[in-house]
Amino acid sequence: MRYSVKTSSANETTTLGQKVGAVLRGTEVFKLKSDLGGGKTTFVKGLANGLGADETVQSPTFIISAQYHCERNLELHHYDFYRLQDLGIMQEQLDESLLSPSVVTVMEWGDSADTTGAKDLIEVTIAKDPVDENARQVTFEVPDVYEYIATTLEGKS
Template sequence: MATFTSHSPEETIRFGEGLGRAARPGWVFGLSGDLGAGKTQFVKGLALGLGIKARIASPTFALVNEHRGEHATLFHLDLYRLDNNAHIVAAGLEDYLAPRDGVSVIEWFERWTGAPPERLCRVHIRVLGETGRQIDYNYDPARD
C-alpha cells in the first residue's frame, strides 16, 4: 500500500489524473471510502488522464456511464445501491470486472465480494478533515 495525502479536491483530481495516464485497457480501479470522501473527484482525474473531455457525474439509474477517451474507454460504475454480488450479477455488471477494451472504475467496490479482478488497483479514501483526505492505494495492475 502506498499513501497520498490530498489537501483539496483539485489535488485528488491531479492524483487520479496520474493514475489515468498510466492505466491500460483491462485495468480495474476499485474505490472505497465514506459518502463524500472524494471517489467521484478521483474519477474526474482518472478521466482526464485517459484523455476524456466529457463531464463526469455519478452513475445513478444507469449504474454505469461509458466515456470514450483518446487513450481508452472508461466505464464508471457505482455499486452503492447494490447490496451484494447477486444483485451486481443480476444487474449485468459482472463483465465490467474484467473489461476487455477499456478501463473500469468502480465506486463502492467493497460491495463486490466475489473473486477480485485480475488487474486491480484498490483506492481507499479516508476523510481527515474538511479538505484533508488520506488516499491509500495498491498499484500494480500491470503484473502478468
C-alpha cells in the same frame, strides 16, 4: 505495493487521479472505498481527464453505471453500487467490462460485486482528514503487475 498520498483539496485529488489515468492501458480494475462524500467521484474525474475522456464524469449513484470514450481507444466504465444489495444484471455488465482489454473499470461501493473476472484489483481507499475537511489520505494497494502505476505514484514519471 502500498502507496499513500495526502491531498489538501478536491483539486489535488483530481490531479492525483489525472496522473494515474494518464498511464493506464486498459484492463485495470479499481475498487474505491470511502465514506459518502469522501472524494471517490472526484478521483474518478481525474482518472477520466488523464485518460482523455470525451465528457465530464458525473456521479453514477442514480444511474448505477456510466461509460466514457477516451483517447488511445480506451473506455472508462464507472460503476456506483451504493444503492444495490444485489447486482443482478449489473453483474453481467461488470463481467463484460472486466474481460475487455480496452476498458478501465472503476467501482464505487464495489464490495457486493464479484470481481473474479479481474486479473488483479487496484484498491483505493480515500479517507477524510479528521482536522482538515478538504484534505484526504488516498491509499493505493497496487498489484505488482501494474508497475507503471506504482512508478507514477512514486513520482518517477
